[in-house]
Amino acid sequence: MADLTRLTAAQTAEMIASGEVTAVEVAEAHLARIEAVDEKVHAFLHIDREGALAKAREVDEKRARGERLGPLAGVPAAVKDLFTTEGVPTTVGSKILEGWIPPYDSTVVRKLKEADVVILGKTNMDEFAMGSSTENSAYGPTGNPWDLTRVPGGSGGGSSAAITAYEAPLALGTDTGGSIRQPAAVTGTVGVKPTYGGVSRYGMVAFSSSLDQAGPCARTVLDAALLHAVIGGHDELDSTSIDQPVPDVVAAARNGDVAGLRVGVVTEFRGEGYQAGVLQRVDETVELLRELGAEVVEVSCPSFTKALAAYYLIAPSECSSNLARFDAMRYGLRVGDDGTHSAEEVTALTREAGFGDEVKRRVMLGTYALSSGYYDAYYGSAQKVRTLITRDFERAFGEVDVLVSPTTPTTAFPIGERTDDPMAMYLADLCTIPSNLAGNAAMSVPCGLAPEDGLPVGLQIIAPAMADDRLYRVGAALEAAHQARWGHPLLEEAPSL
Numbered sequence: 001m002a003d004l005t006r007l008t009a010a011q012t013a014e015m016i017a018s019g020e021v022t023a024v025e026v027a028e029a030h031l032a033r034i035e036a037v038d039e040k041v042h043a044f045l046h047i048d049r050e051g052a053l054a055k056a057r058e059v060d061e062k063r064a065r066g067e068r069l070g071p072l073a074g075v076p077a078a079v080k081d082l083f084t085t086e087g088v089p090t091t092v093g094s095k096i097l098e099g100w101i102p103p104y105d106s107t108v109v110r111k112l113k114e115a116d117v118v119i120l121g122k123t124n125m126d127e128f129a130m131g132s133s134t135e136n137s138a139y140g141p142t143g144n145p146w147d148l149t150r151v152p153g154g155s156g157g158g159s160s161a162a163i164t165a166y167e168a169p170l171a172l173g174t175d176t177g178g179s180i181r182q183p184a185a186v187t188g189t190v191g192v193k194p195t196y197g198g199v200s201r202y203g204m205v206a207f208s209s210s211l212d213q214a215g216p217c218a219r220t221v222l223d224a225a226l227l228h229a230v231i232g233g234h235d236e237l238d239s240t241s242i243d244q245p246v247p248d249v250v251a252a253a254r255n256g257d258v259a260g261l262r263v264g265v266v267t268e269f270r271g272e273g274y275q276a277g278v279l280q281r282v283d284e285t286v287e288l289l290r291e292l293g294a295e296v297v298e299v300s301c302p303s304f305t306k307a308l309a310a311y312y313l314i315a316p317s318e319c320s321s322n323l324a325r326f327d328a329m330r331y332g333l334r335v336g337d338d339g340t341h342s343a344e345e346v347t348a349l350t351r352e353a354g355f356g357d358e359v360k361r362r363v364m365l366g367t368y369a370l371s372s373g374y375y376d377a378y379y380g381s382a383q384k385v386r387t388l389i390t391r392d393f394e395r396a397f398g399e400v401d402v403l404v405s406p407t408t409p410t411t412a413f414p415i416g417e418r419t420d421d422p423m424a425m426y427l428a429d430l431c432t433i434p435s436n437l438a439g440n441a442a443m444s445v446p447c448g449l450a451p452e453d454g455l456p457v458g459l460q461i462i463a464p465a466m467a468d469d470r471l472y473r474v475g476a477a478l479e480a481a482h483q484a485r486w487g488h489p490l491l492e493e494a495p496s497l
Contacts, residue, residue, distance in 0.1 A: 013072050031047070033165075043152075043167055045124050047120065060074075062116070085109050092129070093139065094138050126179075128319070142157045145494060150413060151412050163218060170227050172231070176211045188446045191224075196210075196436075197241050200231075265405070268305055282447060288481055307430075319359075404474075
């Protein structure tokens with residue numbers, strides 16, 4: 001029998017539905033893979049072996065009874081550790097929630113369970129999703145399976161590393177400023193930020209509420225689409241949820257075709273700070289789009305150059321408000337509660353011990369930006385820039401069907417290289433942030449290896465809000481064309497762990 005951990009999610013589901021393999025066999029294969037390699041990778045913070053095997057047995061029993069199985073029934077998945085999961089620890093990569101066991105499921109976790117997806121465990125992440133490298137986790141960094149001395153991206157580096165290391169075929173991530181797409185780019189995988197409001201945020205531990213968006217991480221475009229279809233849709237528990245049907249992303253992924261499509265290349269996303277090999281692979285992929293029948297034009301979005309500055313006012317401002325709930329009074333860590341300190345002192349001591357440096361940095365930035373006398377000058381101005389960025393997108397999508405750019409300016413950088421330089425770290429999300437500010441849909445797909453270092457490069461595809469299917473149409477066409485040229489999926493070139 002083929003190595004079950006090397007199959008795509010779609011292949012795995014078909015084999016389980018046909019009875020060729022059992023869901024328990026698939027789950028056990030992935031759990032064994034995790035046991036074999038995760039000590040080196042550190043993709044997971046918690047493995048739910050008992051829960052995974054119980055769900056797998058349930059799927060096998062349904063098949064034995066002749067019940068119809070869903071498109072992902074029995075397929076294993078990993079979940080970023082900021083989705084509440086009933087009975088399973090949820091830490092958000094922070095000491096302040098160490099040991100917390102949620103009493104309920106987030107909506108996307110509930111949907112996974114209803115679709116009979118087997119949840120293997122919770123993945124490592126930058127604390128409260130604040131970071132671009134998964135080095136800000138209170139539980140240590142995750143390594144990039146292409147080179148364990150390099151970062152797997154962030155904040156969802158655990159999810160991207162888990163699927164790259166064949167520990168899971170699918171994973172859930174969240175994208176506030178690029179935290180699904182940027183890890184996908186530097187690990188050679190597929191990552192999608194759906195339209196804001198297209199996937200429920202209920203049960204996600206909030207970082208920046210107007211930016212946070214859950215989405216799929218996978219090794220193929222079709223697998224990402226299958227997961228997107230499961231988790232997407234309206235949710236009455238989420239006030240920002242869009243009450244519209246999910247675009248048919250699965251059909252688009254099965255029938256990728258760019259013939260006649262107008263593709264805009266964003267001129268602002270190149271130049272100083274961009275690695276030459278990244279631009280080379282992106283330019284080659286743009287030429288491939290032409291060969292596949294797309295019409296390619298250059299599009300200027302001048303406000304995108306201000307996106308990074310606007311983001312680092314809006315996101316910290318919202319995080320300073322959201323993280324105020326961690327006051328040591330209701331749940332989580334409590335320090336100094338020995339009867340000698342006031343409630344205010346207990347809160348201060350707990351936050352000092354429980355929050356890491358990057359979280360403290362962003363809370364202070366946000367609190368300052370929202371303070372009396374500075375609100376209009378900082379937060380208010382950033383929101384005006386956000387409007388300009390949205391208008392640039394609207395103008396661009398009046399001319400083209402999708403936009404493309406590099407996903408990240410560089411390939412994966414060494415662990416520790418940017419930890420003392422927050423600005424250099426923030427620049428990793430330079431290309432991804434505009435889509436979060438505007439709320440439209442975006443995807444990263446692999447487009448080759450940079451010639452300088454042999455590490456993966458990602459192409460970003462951006463579509464209008466609620467046109468998520470265009471991402472999958474373009475992504476699937478490129479994936480098929482690239483693999484025809486390479487003769488295999490890109491991940492097959494990754495060193496074996």
